[in-house]
Amino acid sequence: MPDILHRVGINASPERVFKSLTTLDGLRGWWISETTGDPGLGGTIDFGFCQMKVVEAIPDQLVRWRCVQGPEEWVGTEVSFALIWKNEQTFILFKHANWKEPVEFMHHCSTKWATFLLSLRDLLETGRAHPTPNDIKIHVGD
C-alpha cells in the first residue's frame, strides 16, 4: 500500500517538537486552528474534518495516530512522526501510511502535508506558522 513520506529538520529540541504534536496548543499552532479533543496517548483528537486516535506516543521519539473518522480515503490510515536528533536539529520522519490506492486525493494530501510540516518548523523556529484556515494554498480554490 502506498505511503506519503516527508522529512523536515527543525532547530528545536525533540522535547519541543513532541510537545507540538501532543498538545492542543501545539496542534492548533501549526495544523488546524480549531483542534479539540485529547491529544494524549489513547485519546482522540478532533481536527474538524477528521478524528485521529493517538495509538502511540513515546516521549520525544514517536507519535502515531490512526484515523477513525474523516475523508473516506483516510479512515484506517495511520500518520506517524518519528523524531530523530542529529546534526544539531530534530528531524521529523513523517509517514501517512496504508492508503488503499494512490488516488489523486493522495497526491494532494502529500503536497499539503509538506506545507504543514514546514508550518510546524516555522512555528518552532520563528513563531510564524500557517495553520488552517491560514494554510498555504496549493491550488486555485484550496
Added chain:
Amino acid sequence: MPDILHRVGINASPERVFKSLTTLDGLRGWWISETTGDPGLGGTIDFGFCQMKVVEAIPDQLVRWRCVQGPEEWVGTEVSFALIWKNEQTFILFKHANWKEPVEFMHHCSTKWATFLLSLRDLLETGRAHPTPNDIKIHVGD
C-alpha cells in the same frame, strides 16, 4: 516500489505549464537556476547534481524523465508530470517513481519536490519563484 506523489493546481494554461517543463528558461525559473542541456524529447537535461533523459513529452499533457546520472538512489528512477485542465486551472499530477527503498533521503526529496512544485506555481502565477540556489530550505544546513 514506493513513489513520491504530489499535486498542485496552477492558474495557467497547460501550454504554459508544459513550456516551463520543456525549456531551459522554464526549468531554470522554478527548479535549478544552472540547468543546461536539451529539455526536448530524447534529449538529456543537466541539472548539475543529476542528469535526466526526456523519455516522454506529449505537448500540454505529459512530461516524463528518467534519471541517468546523479545520486545513487535516483539513478533509474522516473519523474513525471501529468497535466490536467479542470476547474479553471492546470493540475500537475507529479510522480517520482521506482525508488528501490523508502530511505530517509526519499522522505527528504518528497518534501523538497513539494516546495519546487509550488515554486513552479509561483513562477507562472506571480513570476516570483525560488529555484536552487534560492530554494526553500527544509532543514538546518539544507
